[in-house]
Amino acid sequence: MAPKQDKKVEEEEDAIYEVEEIVDHRRSKTKHNMVEYLIKWKDYAPEFNTWEKEHNVYSKGLINIYWAKQPYTLTQFKKKTHEGESSIPKKRPASSQATKIDRKQLAQEIKSSQISTSPPTGLVWTDIDAIVNVFHSEPNTYFAEVKWPGGKRNTYIPTRIIKKYNPLKLIYYYESQLEFYLPP
Incomplete structure (x- = not known):
């Protein structure tokens, strides 16, 4: 019976999950110059969203689309130059x-x-x-x-x-x- 359980765990580890969209971002708690993204997984409810390090997000296109919607650039976020602006972020129209x-x-x-x-x-x-x-x-x-x-x-x-x-x-x-x- 144990081999069947091990096989199921192995299949789950090998599964590939598709990113639906990037929902949010934050500064990494361990490396402050690294960005983490909140990922919405395709065909999964929002409670299954996970934070992933930027180097684990392989689609540069998704990252570019996400940052195009932000009121500041990725560079400004990494250099913390966006924080001196208004406390209420000025979002572009969606x-x-x-x-x-x-x-x-x-x-x-x-x-x-x-x-x-x-x-x-x-x-x-x-x-x-x-x-x-x-x-x-x-x-x-x-x-x-x-x-x-x-x-x-x-x-x-x-x-x-x-x-x-x-x-x-x-x-x-x-x-x-x-x-x-x-x-x-």
Whole structure:
């Protein structure tokens, strides 16, 4: 009888849970420069929400969407520069129109800042550390946020270019975003 119980516990530990949304954030109690997020799990009631460390949240897109709705940025929160502002937080309107505008603004900022079609000076395509995020910007245009070695600033490169010069990093990114479920 004991092996069946052990097998059930093992299956529960191997289960993959899907994040529905990030509900809240707080500063870690042990590492004050680390952020923890309150996660709402898909198909679970709110009482099953859990606090997770930022490095355990693998979807940068979810984090970006969450912070786009906040009255301050993640950087301001980590540096505690948001605390000097009003004691009543000024939330942006939660309408879908505001979210669309924020996403368009974010895409526009990214386009105007670090879009590149070649690696930074002194680096080659095989030097890519990782693809951090992929997003859709215009019809038929996808951009990848590329992390380079040496702490250099991330750049945004059209995925069609990365697919040509270093497709393996793009595949690794997409594989990291997959979630598999056991059949019922």
